[in-house]
Amino acid sequence: MATSGTPAPRRTSLSRETALRTAVEMADEAGTEVPSMRGLAERLGVEAASLYHHFRNKDVILDGMVDLVFGEIELPPDDADWREAMRRRAVSMHDALVRHPWAIGLMDSRTNPDQAKATLRHHNAVIGCLRAGGFSITGAAHAFSVLDSYIYGFTLQELSLPFQSSAELEDVAGSLLQELPDDEFPHLTEMIVDRALRPGYAYTDEFDVGLDLILDGLHRHRERWP
Amino acid sequence: MATSGTPAPRRTSLSRETALRTAVEMADEAGTEVPSMRGLAERLGVEAASLYHHFRNKDVILDGMVDLVFGEIELPPDDADWREAMRRRAVSMHDALVRHPWAIGLMDSRTNPDQAKATLRHHNAVIGCLRAGGFSITGAAHAFSVLDSYIYGFTLQELSLPFQSSAELEDVAGSLLQELPDDEFPHLTEMIVDRALRPGYAYTDEFDVGLDLILDGLHRHRERWP
DNA sequence: TAGGGGACTCTAACAGCGTTAGACTCTGCC
DNA sequence: GGCAGAGTCTAACGCTGTTAGAGTCCCCTA
Numbered sequence: 001m002a003t004s005g006t007p008a009p010r011r012t013s014l015s016r017e018t019a020l021r022t023a024v025e026m027a028d029e030a031g032t033e034v035p036s037m038r039g040l041a042e043r044l045g046v047e048a049a050s051l052y053h054h055f056r057n058k059d060v061i062l063d064g065m066v067d068l069v070f071g072e073i074e075l076p077p078d079d080a081d082w083r084e085a086m087r088r089r090a091v092s093m094h095d096a097l098v099r100h101p102w103a104i105g106l107m108d109s110r111t112n113p114d115q116a117k118a119t120l121r122h123h124n125a126v127i128g129c130l131r132a133g134g135f136s137i138t139g140a141a142h143a144f145s146v147l148d149s150y151i152y153g154f155t156l157q158e159l160s161l162p163f164q165s166s167a168e169l170e171d172v173a174g175s176l177l178q179e180l181p182d183d184e185f186p187h188l189t190e191m192i193v194d195r196a197l198r199p200g201y202a203y204t205d206e207f208d209v210g211l212d213l214i215l216d217g218l219h220r221h222r223e224r225w226p
Numbered sequence: 227m228a229t230s231g232t233p234a235p236r237r238t239s240l241s242r243e244t245a246l247r248t249a250v251e252m253a254d255e256a257g258t259e260v261p262s263m264r265g266l267a268e269r270l271g272v273e274a275a276s277l278y279h280h281f282r283n284k285d286v287i288l289d290g291m292v293d294l295v296f297g298e299i300e301l302p303p304d305d306a307d308w309r310e311a312m313r314r315r316a317v318s319m320h321d322a323l324v325r326h327p328w329a330i331g332l333m334d335s336r337t338n339p340d341q342a343k344a345t346l347r348h349h350n351a352v353i354g355c356l357r358a359g360g361f362s363i364t365g366a367a368h369a370f371s372v373l374d375s376y377i378y379g380f381t382l383q384e385l386s387l388p389f390q391s392s393a394e395l396e397d398v399a400g401s402l403l404q405e406l407p408d409d410e411f412p413h414l415t416e417m418i419v420d421r422a423l424r425p426g427y428a429y430t431d432e433f434d435v436g437l438d439l440i441l442d443g444l445h446r447h448r449e450r451w452p
Numbered sequence: 453t454a455g456g457g458g459a460c461t462c463t464a465a466c467a468g469c470g471t472t473a474g475a476c477t478c479t480g481c482c
Numbered sequence: 483g484g485c486a487g488a489g490t491c492t493a494a495c496g497c498t499g500t501t502a503g504a505g506t507c508c509c510c511t512a
Contacts, residue, residue: 015489037470049472050490058470105331107386114405124411131413137420145380145429146436150372153379157371160333179340185350187357194363203371210372213447217439241460263499275501276461284499 016054019044020064027065027102032159034062034102062106063115069103071118072096075125082133083215086143089126090151090211097155104156139225143218150214154207161203173197242280245270246290253291253328258385260288260328288332289341295329297344298322301351308359309441312369315352316377316437323381330382365451369444376440380433387429399423 022043026035037058041048055061074092076085097104123144130140163169173192180189195201248269252261263284267274281287300318302311323330349370356366389395399418406415421427 036468038468046489047491048470049492052471053489107382120406120411120414124414127413127417137417141417141421142432142435142439145383145432146376146439149379149383149436150375151379152382153375153377154371156333156378156382157375180346185346187353188346188350191353191363191367195367206368206371209368210375213368213372213443214440216446217443220442221439262497264497273462274499275463278500279460 016064019051019054020061020068023061024065024068024100028100030102032101032105034065034106060115066103066106067116067118069096069100070116070122072099073122075122076129078125078128078132080129082129082135083219085129085133086126086147086218087211087215090147091207093151094155094207097151098159101159104152104159107152133222135222136225139222142221142225146214146218150210154210158203158207166200166202169201170197242290245277245280246287246294249287250291250294250326254326256328258327258331260291260332286341292329292332293342293344295322295326296342296348298325299348301348302355304351304354304358306355308355308361309445311355311359312352312373312444313437313441316373317433319377320381320433323377324385327385330378330385333378359448361448362451365448368447368451372440372444376436380436384429384433392426392428395427396423 019040023035023040026040026043027033035043037051038048040061041051044051051061055064072092073096074088076082076089126144127140130143131137135143163172173196177189177192182189245266249261249266252266252269253259261269263274263277266287267277270277277287281290298318299322300314302308302315352370353366356369357363361369389398399422403415403418408415
């Protein structure tokens with residue numbers, strides 16, 4: 001177009017984007033696992049070594065994938081009711097992590113801000129919403145910590161359950177019951193029989209209970225924190 | 227000693243124990259990583275292939291390692307004040323997970339009850355303590371879920387922080403601040419400057435705040451759950 | 453005391469992994 | 483036309499979990 005200016009590094013940048021999106025796509029298909037460099041390269045119609053021209057190493061790719069997931073999380077608006085905004089964000093974050101089950105194990109990657117713009121934007125919006133809702137800096141830090149801990153931890157447990165459907169649950173719980181010594185773990189047995197094996201049970205429903213409990217506590221403590 | 231009876235499979239069983247304890251030891255030394263089969267075998271003075279005579283595959287070893295960690299967690303007594311018992315258990319569990327940072331990423335292993343006796347005993351004791359403290363089955367399930375989610379999630383975040391000492395924290399936070407566009411993430415910047423960089427700050431201290439908030443909420447909801 | 457059998461360990465190899473060196477090709481600019 | 487360099491390739495390195503099959507050692511029985 002113009003006479004000079006940027007020497008058109010377009011293809012590179014496009015290739016990065018495409019590679020990351022393809023990697024996320026493959027990871028989603030695989031479930032918990034992340035694609036290998038050779039596998040990702042093949043899907044992109046390229047050899048594995050070529051990827052190293054666009055990414056210093058695999059960790060950079062993982063960083064980028066995680067940031068794509070964070071980009072899918074609903075940002076809390078600055079001016080909304082903090083409680084409703086936090087509940088919406090929590091649900092949205094939980095959904096994103098369930099949609100991309102491989103992401104939660106990759107949290108330790110995020111180091112360099114270049115590859116984590118969406119993550120930083122997300123954190124900034126959460127803190128801003130809490131501050132606007134009347135939390136002090138200390139209070140916002142407390143709230144952020146307890147909410148994120150709960151969301152991560154719940155999703156981690158949910159994803160590590162060895163079943164997805166309630167039919168599978170019945171199978172697993174049933175055979176577990178059979179293998180268990182009858183009276184060695186009575187409370188555990190009771191919980192499985194009287195709760196997990198009840199029709200209609202789904203662990204996911206538990207998420208809202210804990211979330212509301214925490215939001216209640218935050219509401220109560222909000223003005224007590226310096 | 228006696229004429230017949232058990233044909234002395236002692237060496238096998240001892241070898242299993244030793245192998246698992248050695249594996250935990252090596253993982254602790256390495257931090258987040260788990261030893262390779264060859265590495266573990268070498269430390270045991272043996273070739274890698276020999277391990278497969280004692281363990282069907284590596285997953286079985288990981289199961290056993292996780293169960294050893296669960297065995298270190300303080301069991302809540304049946305008759306104690308549920309709130310104090312739950313707080314002690316939470317702290318003990320958090321400590322164990324920090325002591326063995328590799329364990330938290332291995333939660334998805336636990337499937338077969340043979341290799342998870344300590345885990346089952348732990349769960350059973352927690353439920354029993356809550357039941358004795360006046361929680362219904364439903365209530366105990368809620369309490370268990372929110373507490374464990376919080377403990378796992380908090381520890382997961384704590385371990386994924388890219389620093390350990392507060393000196394490292396200053397380095398990381400400082401260079402992060404420099405790389406950040408000055409006014410793109412104002413709330414995030416404020417929190418780093420006014421909180422994380424304050425002398426004496428340590429994220430670990432945050433654990434008790436959220437834990438108390440949750441215990442408060444449980445106390446409040448305890449009799450409302452069917 | 454000789455011998456059978458099983459528990460245990462070894463060597464060797466397989467396919468896959470992330471990563472690198474170095475040669476090649478292809479495209480845009482002077 | 484020729485240079486520069488971005489992008490890709492082939493080939494290889496050392497690592498991983500796992501298996502087949504042969505070899506060794508020790509205990510129990512005859």
